[in-house]
Amino acid sequence: MDYAIKFLETERLSIISGLKNGQHERLWDLQQLDKALGWLRLLQDKGVDNAGRYNFEPLPFIKGYGSFTYYHIMFDKETEDISLWEEYKKTDGSCFLLGAGDFILEAK
Numbered sequence: 001m002d003y004a005i006k007f008l009e010t011e012r013l014s015i016i017s018g019l020k021n022g023q024h025e026r027l028w029d030l031q032q033l034d035k036a037l038g039w040l041r042l043l044q045d046k047g048v049d050n051a052g053r054y055n056f057e058p059l060p061f062i063k064g065y066g067s068f069t070y071y072h073i074m075f076d077k078e079t080e081d082i083s084l085w086e087e088y089k090k091t092d093g094s095c096f097l098l099g100a101g102d103f104i105l106e107a108k
Helices: 002-020 024-045
Strands: 054-058 103-107
Touching: 002 024
Parallel strands: none
Antiparallel strands: 054 103
């Protein structure tokens, strides 16, 4: 991924040079390239490797539960007894508030 990031950073400098020389139509290119670089850096920082090794699953809106329904991530402790389940918490102690339209990135 380093190669791709360095390549796009070089292209970014070329686009900026073009903008400075009056090529205003390159602004859209710069914006798109910055989005791509942002995603690549995030994926690299999080250690996400080959895209084919992951599923990107959107959480659906479930009819009948209203528009402010949240999904909870639970540790089931390998039991069917829901009273023993424990909600997963982030490192700061807060719970995830996942809603319709959020995504789950799942390793295959």
